[in-house]
Amino acid sequence: MVGGMAVVEGEPMSDNTFTSFRAFDAALAAAVGSKVIHCEDDVDRALADVGERLDALMFTLGSLPESLVVSQFARCERRLAAERLLAVAGRIGSSGEASVDRRRARNELSNGASSTRSINRDAWRAVALAANTRLAERAATGDVAVESIDALLKAADGTSGDVPDDLIDIVARLSPDQAASTVDRYLEDNANVGDVENKHQEQHNARRVFRYRAHEGAGRPTLSGIGIEGTDAEVARIWSQVEAAADARYQSDGGRDRPGSQHDSLEHRRFDALAEMFSGGLVGIGGAARSSVVVTVDAAELFEDPDGELVANQLGVGPIPKAVLDGYLSSASLSVLVTGLRGAPLWLGRARRHSSQAQFLSLAIRDRGCVLCRADIGRCVAHHLMPWSAPGRGRTDVDDMALLCQRCHRDLHHRNHTLYRAGTADGRYIWATRPATPAETPAPAPQHRQRE
Numbered sequence: 205m206v207g208g209m210a211v212v213e214g215e216p217m218s219d220n221t222f223t224s225f226r227a228f229d230a231a232l233a234a235a236v237g238s239k240v241i242h243c244e245d246d247v248d249r250a251l252a253d254v255g256e257r258l259d260a261l262m263f264t265l266g267s268l269p270e271s272l273v274v275s276q277f278a279r280c281e282r283r284l285a286a287e288r289l290l291a292v293a294g295r296i297g298s299s300g301e302a303s304v305d306r307r308r309a310r311n312e313l314s315n316g317a318s319s320t321r322s323i324n325r326d327a328w329r330a331v332a333l334a335a336n337t338r339l340a341e342r343a344a345t346g347d348v349a350v351e352s353i354d355a356l357l358k359a360a361d362g363t364s365g366d367v368p369d370d371l372i373d374i375v376a377r378l379s380p381d382q383a384a385s386t387v388d389r390y391l392e393d394n395a396n397v398g399d400v401e402n403k404h405q406e407q408h409n410a411r412r413v414f415r416y417r418a419h420e421g422a423g424r425p426t427l428s429g430i431g432i433e434g435t436d437a438e439v440a441r442i443w444s445q446v447e448a449a450a451d452a453r454y455q456s457d458g459g460r461d462r463p464g465s466q467h468d469s470l471e472h473r474r475f476d477a478l479a480e481m482f483s484g485g486l487v488g489i490g491g492a493a494r495s496s497v498v499v500t501v502d503a504a505e506l507f508e509d510p511d512g513e514l515v516a517n518q519l520g521v522g523p524i525p526k527a528v529l530d531g532y533l534s535s536a537s538l539s540v541l542v543t544g545l546r547g548a549p550l551w552l553g554r555a556r557r558h559s560s561q562a563q564f565l566s567l568a569i570r571d572r573g574c575v576l577c578r579a580d581i582g583r584c585v586a587h588h589l590m591p592w593s594a595p596g597r598g599r600t601d602v603d604d605m606a607l608l609c610q611r612c613h614r615d616l617h618h619r620n621h622t623l624y625r626a627g628t629a630d631g632r633y634i635w636a637t638r639p640a641t642p643a644e645t646p647a648p649a650p651q652h653r654q655r656e
């Protein structure tokens with residue numbers, strides 16, 4: 205990479221940072237040419253023409269410097285994917301009823317070459333494009349990536365499929381991961397009590413446990429499975445107990461003192477922990493784990509009028525109804541953190557009053573998970589933007605820290621990159637990475653000399 209910035213997960217949306225791209229764009233335009241108008245009975249000639257131009261494009265891409273080939277193929281993929289879905293959206297139009305449009309989109313998309321799963325996913329995206337003019341405009345210019353539409357769908361009206369225009373503008377130019385966390389925040393900020401109660405009740409009424417056989421292919425045996433579906437809050441609570449129990453197994457098995465290769469895989473630990481819970485021998489839940497549930501709720505509202513209506517936000521879940529919060533507050537096996545809506549922790553339930561714990565929770569509330577890939581907070585560590593041992597002398601201060609999952613954390617240090625806040629046009633920031641300066645580079649520790 206020549207100096208410029210790169211968001212680690214996902215390509216930056218505006219990737220024209222290299223002057224050599226000008227030359228590339230010119231070559232691309234020459235290869236694709238201007239639009240050719242064909243008459244209806246000239247289909248064969250048109251198809252042959254597409255084939256030729258496609259070959260020319262592949263040739264152009266293939267002749268790029270090796271360092272650019274992958275990113276430029278990705279760029280073409282993004283553009284083609286957007287155009288394909290816009291074409292489907294144009295054909296189905298919008299009836300105002302998303303379920304009808306979705307069926308029509310699936311028909312347009314079924315061509316035998318795609319899996320049912322990807323057809324379903326693309327149908328959702330095409331319907332979103334058909335229902336939202338603004339989204340279609342911004343997808344056509346490449347401002348909104350096709351993958352980011354999935355995040356926007358969470359904010360779509362259930363019947364009409366309408367997505368708020370202001371949210372579409374906020375998400376424009378963000379990577380799909382950044383778009384996903386931005387939409388979550390938008391929904392939390394705009395949640396109203398009635399919607400939250402309704403959604404929770406609908407999920408509760410549809411709760412189920414079922415058994416199935418999983419055929420994944422690709423060398424994996426056919427497996428037996430049990431699916432547990434219910435409210436976001438309840439499933440998150442169950443999952444956090446599985447994670448806590450899996451982590452307890454890891455710790456009792458030697459934890460970090462033992463090389464990773466000698467440990468059972470995380471998947472195995474989760475399964476064994478869950479199986480043990482059901483075998484009657486309940487393993488210690490909660491004891492070794494971090495606080496299982498982090499809820500942000502306006503403390504003034506909660507304490508001044510305990511029976512009043514309010515919306516609380518559960519980390520990793522989103523808005524939850526008051527009844528669920530009450531359940532948490534009276535539960536002996538959970539730690540609940542109550543904070544001001546966006547402020548520092550005010551009250552640390554049963555969580556240890558350890559400063560690092562409080563800091564971690566502050567970061568958890570601000571960052572919600574890995575700031576690069578959105579991994580769950582349970583997998584995250586607090587990362588110093590300025591390494592503590594570097595010449596720049598990092599401080600253990602929440603403003604100078606961010607949550608990263610263990611994988612992103614390892615990758616960042618391995619590449620000697622620095623995580624920083626990149627300002628956006630509307631005055632907010634997104635997390636991005638760039639090569640570290642000498643002041644940000646820690647002296648190599650003797651035991652880490654294997655770093656290349």
Ligand SMILES: [Zn+2]
Nearest residue numbers: 574577609612
């Ligand atoms: Zn990550």
